[in-house]
Amino acid sequence: MDNDHIKVDTASLRLYAKRISIVNKRLNSLNSAVNRLFWQVGLLDLRDIFTAGWILNQCTGLNETRNLLNGTAQRFELAENQVRHLMGG
Numbered sequence: 151m152d153n154d155h156i157k158v159d160t161a162s163l164r165l166y167a168k169r170i171s172i173v174n175k176r177l178n179s180l181n182s183a184v185n186r187l188f189w190q191v192g193l194l195d196l197r198d199i200f201t202a203g204w205i206l207n208q209c210t211g212l213n214e215t216r217n218l219l220n221g222t223a224q225r226f227e228l229a230e231n232q233v234r235h236l237m238g239g
Contacts, residue, residue, distance in 0.1 A: 158223075158226045160222075160223035160224075160226050160227050161223075163219045163220070163222055163223035163226075164219070164220060164223050166219050167215075167216040167217075167219040167220045167223075170212050170215055170216040170219070171216055173212060174212040174213060174216070177212070
């Protein structure tokens with residue numbers, strides 16, 4: 151398959167990363183609320199602690215995904231600028 155050019159929508163990559171950040175903040179807030187609830191009602195058995203920890207671990211995965219999207223956008227923009235420079239533009 152011939153391809154005259156490669157198109158990468160870096161604005162969309164950055165938008166997805168921003169949306170992931172928003173979701174991550176909401177998960178962190180939820181995790182804090184759940185932890186406060188556990189302390190208030192005395193439900194701090196191991197299963198509850200592991201469940202709350204799982205939510206926090208998902209936030210870490212979202213951070214990694216956000217960083218990957220932003221890094222990918224940055225690398226493509228840099229490559230595009232280098233090609234433009236080489237072409238005299």
